Structures are given as structure tokens and as C-alpha cells.
Amino acid sequence: MGCNRSKKRSQNIASSSRSSSGTKTLPPARPHEAIARVFVIRLFSELFAERLKVNEFVQESIIMARRRRQLEPKGKDEDVRMTAGLITAGVVSIVIVASMFIAPPANVGPEEGSLAPDFVASAYNGGNWEEVRLSQLYDGRLVLITFLDTDCPHCWTEAEYLSEIFDGISGEVMFITIAVELSITGHESTREEIEAFRDKTQFGDNQNNGDGCYSGRKNCAERPGAPHSWMYVDDLSSSIASEWELPGTPFNVILDGEGTVVWNQAQSENHPAGEDMGEALLRLLQEGE
Helix, strand or coil: CCECCCCCCCCCCCHHHHHCCCCCCCCCCCCHHHHHHHHHHHHHHHHHHHHHHHHHHHHHHHHHHHHHHHHCCCCCCHHHHHHHHHHHHHHHHHHHHHHHHCCCCCCECCCCCCECCCCEEEEECCCCEEEEEHHHCCCCCEEEEEEECCCCHHHHHHHHHHHHHHHHHCCCEEEEEEEECCCCCCCCCCHHHHHHHHHCCCCECCCCCCCEECCCCECHHHCCCCCCCCEEEEECCCHHHHHCCCCCECEEEEECCCCEEEEECCCHHHCCCCCCHHHHHHHHHHHCC
16 A cells, blocks of 8 residues: 555555546435344334234134134135135245345445445535435446545556556446545645646645645646546545545455445455456456456
8 A cells, every 4th residue: 555544655556557458415324234223123113013913814814714614514614714825825925025124234344245335425526526425326337446645646656547547448437536635744635636636737836835736745737647537535534434444545446336345455365466456447347248
């Protein structure tokens, strides 16, 4: 990882991989586990109420059947048996439906195989800032989530890499960049700086006075690579970074079309040796063909 909270630096992105390929307000996001818990409680309450109704119906049917047996000749109770059969089928159906809906909810987290943590945040798409919910953006394509810090030197390199691979796979991959502010001196950021980093516009004066990108030492317009045309999310509060257990920047996570994590940069032991984000995208796209 290039920039992290302990100011440690890791290896640079393998160079060989470079050639491979205003505001609307939404309701606050609720944690998946809380939603699941509420859903299960409501379902059990409804099932309990239905069970009471079924029990009452069964008891009434039994009483009626006994009365009819006393009044009718023997051999005339086919309708009673049919009623009992329908009751049994109804109870079985309720049990089957309940078992389908009260199955344990999917694990939520940034780990591979888990459902990606959902979030609601303000996002910049080149015009205004608008609130978006991650789970409402899924459209069947792979999703590349990239965490960047506009003052992180290694993020400049990553931004250039993103520019290089975007044109070739943008139709098959949704790009989302999440801008964070690491707790490092000189990494103070603003929405204006995020906009300038994304669009490669004038911000800063190259005077190493903290006004600009690259730890305030460079004008954001000098960022390598082309301007980015995809969504940048404001996470200067680090609320998303916390949920996603961000170890540093730049950091990449790939989701499938339904929001399940299929590649996490921190889980290199699960990947082919030396595989970086771009190579992972190509591999996953090929596997999906």
C-alpha cells in the first residue's frame, strides 16, 4: 500500500501490469445485519399470528367433522378427509416459505465472498454533488472500487493506471473512486481538491505550501493520466473507509454485478502470484465469458 495511517510505504505497482490492458437526499443506509434482524422478527411475528389462525381453523374443522359424523351415515366423510388434507398442505406450505425467508443473511464485509458494505454518500460526476447509494448502482457489470487520497503520491500513479485501463473495459466494468483523507500531515483535503484531482483542473500553485494535491506540493492539473469521467465519492470523514477496513491508499476492491466481493487487494494469498487490479479485472472478465 502506498500511503497508510502509519506512514509505511509498500512496493510500487508492478510495471509489467501497466501494459496489460445541488444535492438529493436519500434515506440513511441501514446496516445489513440490522435490516435482516428486523425482517426476521417481523416474519416470525406474522408466522406466529398465522399459526394461531391455522390452529383455530383446525380445531373448528375437527369439531364440525365430529358433529357431522354423528349426523351422517358412515362412509360419507370424504369431504372431511379433503378438508384435513387441505389444512395439512397449507401448514406445510407455510413452513416451506418460512424456511426460505429466515435463512441466515449473507455475510457483509470487504472480504472476498462477502456482500460489500453498502453506503450512502455524496458523489461527484463532473457536474454537481449528488447523494448515491452503492447498492442501487449495480447493473450487472463488475464494479471496481478504488480508494484514493488526493495528497498521496502513489495515488497519482494509480490515477494514471486507471486512465490507461478505463477506455478498454469501461463498457464491462463500473469505475467508482472513493476519495479519503488519511490521518497524515499534509493530507488535508476538500471537495474542491477532489474535483480538481478528478478533472485535472487548476488547484494549487506548486509552492509546497499545502495548497494543492500531492501533499500540497503540486497543482492538481499536473496529475498524470487523462481526466477521469467516472464517479468520485466524498469520504473525507472516513466512514466508508472504516466499514471497508481500509489499510491505506491506493486500495482496490472488485465486486461482481450483484455486489459480492470477488477480489480484494489485501487478500493476495487468494490471487495468482503478482496479480494487480488491472490483471484481476481482465481475468474476471474472461472467466465471465
